[in-house]
Amino acid sequence: MSVELREDRMTSKERMDAFAAGKEIDRIPCALFLGETAARFIGKTISEYHHSPAVMAEVEMAVFRMFGQDGAGVGPGLFGIAEAMGTRLSFPDDGIAFVAEPALKDWSDLDRLQPPDPHRDGRLPLWLEALQLLKEKLGDQVYVGSSVGGPFTVAASLRGTPQFLRDLRKNTELAHRLLKLATESTLRYIDAACDLGMPPGFADPIASGTVISATQYREFAQPYLKICMDRVIERCGKGTMLHICGDSSRIWPEMAATGAGTLSLDNMNDLAEAKVAVGDRVCLMGNVAPVTTIGKGKPEDVISEARACLLKAYDSPKGYILAPGCQIPFGAPLENIQALMDAARTYGQWPIDPERLKY
Amino acid sequence: MAVEEILERLTRGVRDMDEELAAEAAQDALANQMPALTAINDGLVRGMNEAGRLYETQEYFVPELLLCSDAMYAGLGILSPHIQRAEEESRAKVVIGVMQGDTHDIGKNLVKLMLEVDGFEVFDLGRDVTPADFVAKVKETGAELLGMSTLMSTTMDAMGVAIRMLQQEGLREQTTVMIGGGPISQAFADLIGADGYAENATGAVREARRLLASRGAAVR
Structure with a gap:
């Protein structure tokens, strides 16, 4: 069945307010995880983006003008907190930043590591400034938020991931001490972002079910993330998004128990299963394949995968947000990103008719 | 004892x-x-x-x-x-490494280890390896197998570049190419013309054995 594309009739802010209140909306909310990879849209390199609040804000505004997605923001992401504590990053012009040298190569340096001052250390002040710029420019139309790594990912970025994974078994007590420090450090950024009224969501990719076991997740990752989410809830009234890469199916209940408002699922996972398992507790988000479909596929592939996602999750009890399964890769064709929004504006028109989604 | x-x-x-x-x-x-x-x-x-x-x-x-x-x-x-x-019996040679622009090497190291214990002679180029360096090492060692890894979607296209360079050097026919890593899939392997893909380290060894056997290469 063919469906006409319909222009939005609500601002994103109106839509998300109505969505949260369980009221009628014009179309399914649709998020894009572009972040720094969108720098090219305004002719900037990724490394330029990483060092200028003005560029960060400009890129995010350009993305919002182009796509009108739900939610805008910038943040320290996976490594920003560790960087502010001494981990050295490398910034390729056209690639994602990566850890070049972790801060804690030797456990004897643990006592020298200090939680960062978000207004002074590393690039944390840059994100806070970019957030303010964004809120000024876009705040009336769309909710602006931030993003930060979960404490497990922060700890792995401080210690170096392979070493930290070994530590889970060999230096359990030290691993917990480092996680406590990572949590305290993350809380400082959470407070600074909440002071501005823009609470961060969390990505915890190193705590992936593809990397560690569910038992390890419960011992080393979930309790510390919950402390962070509790703070967000205390400061801003409700839980934000939690994204974990890879197969997270074994830890969905624990992820929901952090108090997260939304779970963002990797495309390895099945939204229909997630709906049954945790859909009554938490809003679901996902999970069009970012690399194979949005990065490498054709617009019609994006549309048909988005339809399949919608069919699985549109009736999830706590709501559903159409989104990629993870960050959209650098160089993904514009038409494919547009196709995801088009899917929300055609097949995601309210009220959603499941017949329209089937083939 | x-x-x-x-x-x-x-x-x-x-x-x-x-x-x-x-x-x-x-x-x-x-x-x-x-x-x-x-x-x-x-x-x-x-x-x-x-x-x-x-x-x-x-x-x-x-x-x-x-x-x-x-x-x-x-x-x-x-x-x-x-x-x-x-x-020591004569062993099949493998050149392995993580693609340029990427430094995630846990997976590559596991594959390397699994290949070594399975009897392959492994030439490990480490991480952040350019397509040209992969090809040069294949040429130098006469390796039967080239294994390239990346965890990042930003660097996966360089795998296709390496395969085209193998072709230009006239080495493509004699070299079995395997790729792997987080964003990689069988579909991507097919797209860039790699011979094989595996989801994890143990699968990589099985796939390497299968591909070499199907080529009739001397395996041990």
Whole structure:
């Protein structure tokens, strides 16, 4: 069945307010995880983006003008907190930043590591400034938020991931001490972002079910993330998004128990299963394949995968947000990103008719 | 000490992530005049294979495999200087590395280890390797297999570049190309014309064996 594309009739802010209140909306909310990879849209390199609040804000505004997605923001992401504590990053012009040298190569340096001052250390002040710029420019139309790594990912970025994974078994007590420090450090950024009224969501990719076991997740990752989410809830009234890469199916209940408002699922996972398992507790988000479909596929592939996602999750009890399964890769064709929004504006028109989604 | 007992301790040392036990058992193997290659293949390698099975059944995850491989290397460090060259059969050569722009090498190191314990001769170029360097190393070593890894979607296209460069150098026919890593899929392997793809380290070894056998290459 063919469906006409319909222009939005609500601002994103109106839509998300109505969505949260369980009221009628014009179309399914649709998020894009572009972040720094969108720098090219305004002719900037990724490394330029990483060092200028003005560029960060400009890129995010350009993305919002182009796509009108739900939610805008910038943040320290996976490594920003560790960087502010001494981990050295490398910034390729056209690639994602990566850890070049972790801060804690030797456990004897643990006592020298200090939680960062978000207004002074590393690039944390840059994100806070970019957030303010964004809120000024876009705040009336769309909710602006931030993003930060979960404490497990922060700890792995401080210690170096392979070493930290070994530590889970060999230096359990030290691993917990480092996680406590990572949590305290993350809380400082959470407070600074909440002071501005823009609470961060969390990505915890190193705590992936593809990397560690569910038992390890419960011992080393979930309790510390919950402390962070509790703070967000205390400061801003409700839980934000939690994204974990890879197969997270074994830890969905624990992820929901952090108090997260939304779970963002990797495309390895099945939204229909997630709906049954945790859909009554938490809003679901996902999970069009970012690399194979949005990065490498054709617009019609994006549309048909988005339809399949919608069919699985549109009736999830706590709501559903159409989104990629993870960050959209650098160089993904514009038409494919547009196709995801088009899917929300055609097949995601309210009220959603499941017949329209089937083939 | 009985041969079987030493082999069992080598296996257990690796499988149970016990670096000291693996090293101690390796010393005992040498003290008992056990051929180093026997201790490696029937002891350490068996342990790593068991660890690989535990990984496939999701009893082990990456932390456990890293510690198993540490124990494996502790034993190998003691035993490998004692391998008699005559014992060593001719082995298939593999060039392996992480693609330029990426430094995630946990997966590549696991694949390297699994290939080594399975009898391949591995030339490891490390991480952040340019397509040209991959091709140059294949040319230099005459490797039958090229394995490229990346965890990042930003660097995966360079794998296709490396394959085209192999073609330009006239090496494509004689080289089996395998790729792997987080964003990689069978579909992507087909798209860029790679011969094989595997989801994880143990799968990579099976796929390497299968591809080489189907080419009729001398495997050991």
